[in-house]
Amino acid sequence: MTDLGLPDDILACLFDLDGVVTRTAVVHAAAWKETFDAFLRERDGDAFRPFTDADYDEYVDGLPRADGVRTFLASRGIALPEGGPGDPADVRTVHGLGNRKNERLLARIRTDGVAPYEGTLRYLAAVRARGLRTAIVSSSANCRDVLRSIGAEDLFDVRIDGVVAAERGLPGKPRPDTFLAAAHDLGVEPPRAAVFEDALAGMDAGRAGHFGYVVGVDRVGQADALYAHGADRVVTDLAELGGDA
Numbered sequence: 056m057t058d059l060g061l062p063d064d065i066l067a068c069l070f071d072l073d074g075v076v077t078r079t080a081v082v083h084a085a086a087w088k089e090t091f092d093a094f095l096r097e098r099d100g101d102a103f104r105p106f107t108d109a110d111y112d113e114y115v116d117g118l119p120r121a122d123g124v125r126t127f128l129a130s131r132g133i134a135l136p137e138g139g140p141g142d143p144a145d146v147r148t149v150h151g152l153g154n155r156k157n158e159r160l161l162a163r164i165r166t167d168g169v170a171p172y173e174g175t176l177r178y179l180a181a182v183r184a185r186g187l188r189t190a191i192v193s194s195s196a197n198c199r200d201v202l203r204s205i206g207a208e209d210l211f212d213v214r215i216d217g218v219v220a221a222e223r224g225l226p227g228k229p230r231p232d233t234f235l236a237a238a239h240d241l242g243v244e245p246p247r248a249a250v251f252e253d254a255l256a257g258m259d260a261g262r263a264g265h266f267g268y269v270v271g272v273d274r275v276g277q278a279d280a281l282y283a284h285g286a287d288r289v290v291t292d293l294a295e296l297g298g299d300a
């Protein structure tokens with residue numbers, strides 16, 4: 056193991072964004088809850104069954120936006136027409152609901168701003184100082200704006216996010232394709248790359264892609280689930296891995 060807490064032969068680090076680099080996983084979760092609860096109340100009346108944290112972790116966290124809508128609704132036996140990406144936020148389609156959530160997410164970000172995890176920024180600096188390559192691998196179409204807002208865009212050699220994945224036709228997490236694309240673009244074989252993820256879907260992607268090391272970042276007390284989904288090690292902050300100057 057190196058002083059970064061990684062196997063000696065790791066050459067690249069692939070980081071998820073929301074919940075790993077920035078404190079935005081909770082912002083996404085809150086925007087989803089607002090959106091789904093309003094939808095379910097409209098549909099089922101006041102006796103509706105609310106969207107829970109467990110629903111978020113299991114069906115939505117880490118997935119591309121439209122996949123999150125489909126997967127959660129399917130868990131409740133609900134299917135909506137697909138619609139299209141340009142659907143207005145009040146249309147009852149997969150994309151309409153996704154757009155409704157995005158409006159709520161952006162409103163929250165406008166009001167509260169974006170905060171990074173300082174431990175991750177320090178770890179990233181240490182990774183780069185030791186000559187390892189870095190990528191951001193996020194399902195979010197808002198990834199670039201979020202990184203820019205904390206001045207962290209230049210910390211990554213490669214970005215595979217929701218926009219790039221759509222352009223290239225890559226399936227999102229839990230499939231490994233976005234992480235594999237990042238490793239490929241960095242010129243590193245998957246067994247020589249480490250994945251850093253807070254979402255269960257991200258763990259599944261790390262395992263499916265046969266990456267050299269998968270670090271689960273536990274921000275919400277789900278260490279056991281992260282291990283069950285394939286983490287090699289679980290930390291609550293990347294500073295625990297090492298990388299001190």
Ligand SMILES: O=P(O)(O)OC[C@H]1O[C@@H](O)[C@H](O)[C@@H](O)[C@@H]1O
Nearest residue numbers: 073083116117120194195196197
């Ligand atoms: O809606 P966006 O910004 O494209 O993000 C898609 C997904 O991105 C992931 O990073 C989040 O964990 C999910 O909650 C979110 O739904």
